[in-house]
Amino acid sequence: MSAFETIFRNYYRQLFYYALKFVENDDDAHNLVQDVFTQVYEKQLYNKEESDLRPYLYTSVRNSALNFIKHRKVIAMHEVEALIKLKEMEREMLASGEKSLIEKETYEKIHQAIDELPDVQKEVVLLSRFEGLRNKEIAEKLDVPVRTVETRLFRALATLRQKLTKQAFFVLMFGRFPVQTH
């Protein structure tokens, strides 16, 4: 396997999910990541040390995503405005230079942290994220109320967060976000 393909296989998934934190749809996220890999390919950056390449990849995805967002022309917007605003909230945080867990941690560490979760929590994480099941389906499968599944999922993520982040606090953001009142 060529050096390029190794890098591609090792990083595509993380970079895709990272890009998806900025843009709204899968296609755009794929395009952004593919473009970054074009740079890697054309400039032969795959020969670089991984310790240099890794930050380069995330920074490139972040910069091109922010650039993409900035230059897109919003022609029309309709439906689920609240959802768009929640997304903006997240984007603003990442644009401030705050690092995502995806960027900070390797998959090995994330998997390991999941492994160490209490069984009831691990179960819902595996079923929802890896198997893509709905909360409702998980509830049916485990024969517990949907609320319980939701609570377990939240708790599992909170536990994971704590395990994975030594300094578990984001820089709090100030400034008001537009809040919908009705």
Next chain:
Amino acid sequence: MHSDHHYENLIARYLNGECTEQEYKELLAWAGEDPVNRKTFLEIKDTWDAIPGGDLSIEKQLVSFYRDQLERRAKTRISYWKQAVAIAAVLAIGLVSGILVTQQKGVVPASETLFEVPLGSRSAMTLSDGSKVKLNSGSELAWFTDGKSSRREVRLSGEAYFEVNSDPGTPFLVHTNDFTVEVTGTSFNICTYGDNPFSSATLAEGSISLQFAGSDKKIDMKPGDHLRYDRDKRTYRIAAADVESEIAWKDGEFLFRNIAFSELVKRLERWYDVKISFKGEDLNSFTYTGRFKNQETIWQVLDALKLTTPIDYRRITFREFEITYRSS
């Protein structure tokens, strides 16, 4: 006042794309009112994102990467527009926001602008002449521009509702594989998905004239007319349209009257970006009339269907469902 517990559940639903529109608003209000809430929301979301999801083939992406490299060399890419919609998880339940975005992909002046709407989404846009177009799931609209001239010409595959600005001097042309529609200023719907056995045009207001591919004859349509072209038999029929249900999709509604089971399934597939197979008794002997707003999830729709039809459903894979006839 709700307990924190309530918001924990809300966040869990958000992550799995299961919030109703009302719940999105509630979550936004909660996250917006207090930095601590915001931090909780963002941290939990970030943790969720960091766990790799299941449905992503890296090998497919690698193939696509190499294909792009070849194309890049083979031709200079024209610039094109890309369209962005809501988060992947949200696509699953058809809750969608359409945002049109531009992305430069080369240096050659634009000659064709392409709008794409993925399955499970809908989008609205305004063309440079002020005409408005709403595009239904899985549709593509190409808009030709050649710099100075005021040419108004688009190519459509899929389904679109047009509100064309009046300009008698410059007719607005919509090309499809089956026919071309010529208009000056009017509102109409065209449905021309490649995988449908038919394509159709419905006129809400004004007048249009329609010309089949490879024919000289022009057919003039009046408001309320619905033209349906049968692709196999190569025949067409004009009847009085049920305009409301033909174009309900443009307002985010899913409205249907007396449609066959197979057609219902096809519409649900596009609307929710899922695959639905069905077998058993001749389900096609059932016809359906109903109305959904787009906040229902596919689960709720299937559950509703189950109440009215003797069927069972189960999920096979990530986005695949199987419907079976339940004999009583």
